[in-house]
Amino acid sequence: MTEAEFRALVARGLGAVADWEADWRSFERDGALDVPAAQAHAVIDELGVRLRDNYPYFHPDYAAQMLRPPHPVALAAYAMAMRINPNNHALDGGPATAALEREAIAQLATMCGYPADALGHLTTSGTIANLEALWVATRLLPGTAVAVSSQAHYTHARMCELLGARCLEVATTADGAMDPAALRALARKERIGTIVAMIGATACGAVDPLHEIADIAHECGARVHADAAYGGFFRLLADVPEARLDAPRWHALARADSIAVDPHKHGLQPYGCGCVLFKDPNVARLYAHDSPYTYFTSAREIGHLGEISLECSRPGAAAAALWATLRCVPLNAEGLGRALLRCRGAALHAEGRMRSSGRLTPVVAPALDIVTAACMGDGERVSASELSRRAEEAFAALMSDRSRPFYVATWRVPRALGELALPSVVWDAPHALVLRSVLMKPEHAQIVEALVDRMAVAW
Numbered sequence: 001m002t003e004a005e006f007r008a009l010v011a012r013g014l015g016a017v018a019d020w021e022a023d024w025r026s027f028e029r030d031g032a033l034d035v036p037a038a039q040a041h042a043v044i045d046e047l048g049v050r051l052r053d054n055y056p057y058f059h060p061d062y063a064a065q066m067l068r069p070p071h072p073v074a075l076a077a078y079a080m081a082m083r084i085n086p087n088n089h090a091l092d093g094g095p096a097t098a099a100l101e102r103e104a105i106a107q108l109a110t111m112c113g114y115p116a117d118a119l120g121h122l123t124t125s126g127t128i129a130n131l132e133a134l135w136v137a138t139r140l141l142p143g144t145a146v147a148v149s150s151q152a153h154y155t156h157a158r159m160c161e162l163l164g165a166r167c168l169e170v171a172t173t174a175d176g177a178m179d180p181a182a183l184r185a186l187a188r189k190e191r192i193g194t195i196v197a198m199i200g201a202t203a204c205g206a207v208d209p210l211h212e213i214a215d216i217a218h219e220c221g222a223r224v225h226a227d228a229a230y231g232g233f234f235r236l237l238a239d240v241p242e243a244r245l246d247a248p249r250w251h252a253l254a255r256a257d258s259i260a261v262d263p264h265k266h267g268l269q270p271y272g273c274g275c276v277l278f279k280d281p282n283v284a285r286l287y288a289h290d291s292p293y294t295y296f297t298s299a300r301e302i303g304h305l306g307e308i309s310l311e312c313s314r315p316g317a318a319a320a321a322l323w324a325t326l327r328c329v330p331l332n333a334e335g336l337g338r339a340l341l342r343c344r345g346a347a348l349h350a351e352g353r354m355r356s357s358g359r360l361t362p363v364v365a366p367a368l369d370i371v372t373a374a375c376m377g378d379g380e381r382v383s384a385s386e387l388s389r390r391a392e393e394a395f396a397a398l399m400s401d402r403s404r405p406f407y408v409a410t411w412r413v414p415r416a417l418g419e420l421a422l423p424s425v426v427w428d429a430p431h432a433l434v435l436r437s438v439l440m441k442p443e444h445a446q447i448v449e450a451l452v453d454r455m456a457v458a459w
């Protein structure tokens with residue numbers, strides 16, 4: 001879509017909402033909040049200057065964190081619904097966008113292998129989605145502990161603190177994924193009520209062996225929550241051979257009791273769009289509450305989303321944007337999967353090029369589209385502190401190159417994982433810094449060779 005086509009799309013959408021407004025009785029706008037056009041222009045111009053203080057998240061040479069602009073259709077749809085500003089807490093606040101949310105949820109549930117009528121709703125973030133899942137789990141199994149891998153997002157330990165549940169860390173194997181043997185040993189000693197499986201750990205992108213975790217959970221009567229906030233959409237590629245994903249882990253998503261998946265990560269949405277899904281719709285009873293001042297339209301056959309969510313106000317615009325995006329880019333291998341395959345291909349290509357560079361060693365083989373690189377040749381005898389020094393040098397050099405800056409991130413590999421993943425390193429420090437790059441835009445396929453080649457000589 002060209003810039004002109006995009007602007008026309010936004011104008012078309014805003015025009016449709018203006019037409020709807022014009023169908024109502026006309027009234028006089030109060031002038032109390034009127035702003036002279038020149039002042040509004042000046043402020044918007046000033047904002048344009050202030051917003052230049054950003055890293056170029058839209059650009060393929062930005063390959064650092066999990067950041068990218070939304071799909072143009074998402075932007076147009078968001079702008080339309082935002083003009084109305086519905087609140088998806090209760091049907092009174094936005095019947096249209098509540099219906100759109102349910103339709104989008106059904107598609108996300110189907111993607112994960114859940115029944116289309118599985119319980120679920122959008123959240124403002126993956127953090128809240130995970131919190132809701134852990135809240136449900138710890139209410140169903142009070143007094144039990146939550147087990148997470150040592151590569152899990154820090155949010156899980158923090159949410160356990162909030163819920164008053166003990167959080168137990170499970171060691172990983174050399175690939176950064178939860179070690180089933182360690183989990184089994186822990187389950188013999190402790191009363192574990194919930195096992196959190198990372199489907200794309202934030203730092204290294206590791207995908208926990210969910211199929212084995214589900215078996216262990218079954219043996220010890222625990223629930224399984226899949227934190228697929230980042231990785232969930234890669235389910236679309238589970239059966240695509242070129243993607244080289246470990247299919248059993250992905251098929252096992254359907255066995256998880258709950259799943260968090262963030263449309264604002266790989267679902268082309270603006271921030272403010274997470275999602276939690278529950279396989280058993282009966283957990284809705286845990287949310288039961290009465291609100292004396294909302295829910296006036298309860299006679300409608302579909303319920304209020306606020307009755308099945310911890311959050312109250314939520315943007316209906318987020319649901320409209322997701323729904324519209326999925327109409328254009330459906331959740332299948334040919335739709336969103338096609339773009340994800342480019343990202344996945346870029347990661348696999350990067351891995352191979354690092355290995356043949358003689359100067360970069362992937363810490364873990366990429367399980368998704370996140371790559372990691374220790375600044376060392378394969379098997380080089382080097383200290384952890386020297387690795388960190390090289391990574392800092394490379395990180396700064398890549399970013400500060402005036403002719404063509406590359407933006408990557410870094411990752412502090414803990415010694416316990418490093419001893420497994422990088423056996424030739426001499427551990428004189430508790431961590432080693434390595435380079436990390438999130439190749440989450442399909443355009444990353446175009447730059448990945450240049451990026452890896454530059455990473456290799458940047459220290």
Ligand SMILES: *Cc1c(COP(=O)(O)O)cnc(C)c1O
Nearest residue numbers: 125126127153200202227229230
């Ligand atoms: C991003 C992320 C989260 C946190 O989600 P937010 O939307 O940033 O609140 C949790 N888990 C994983 C695996 C993530 O990638």
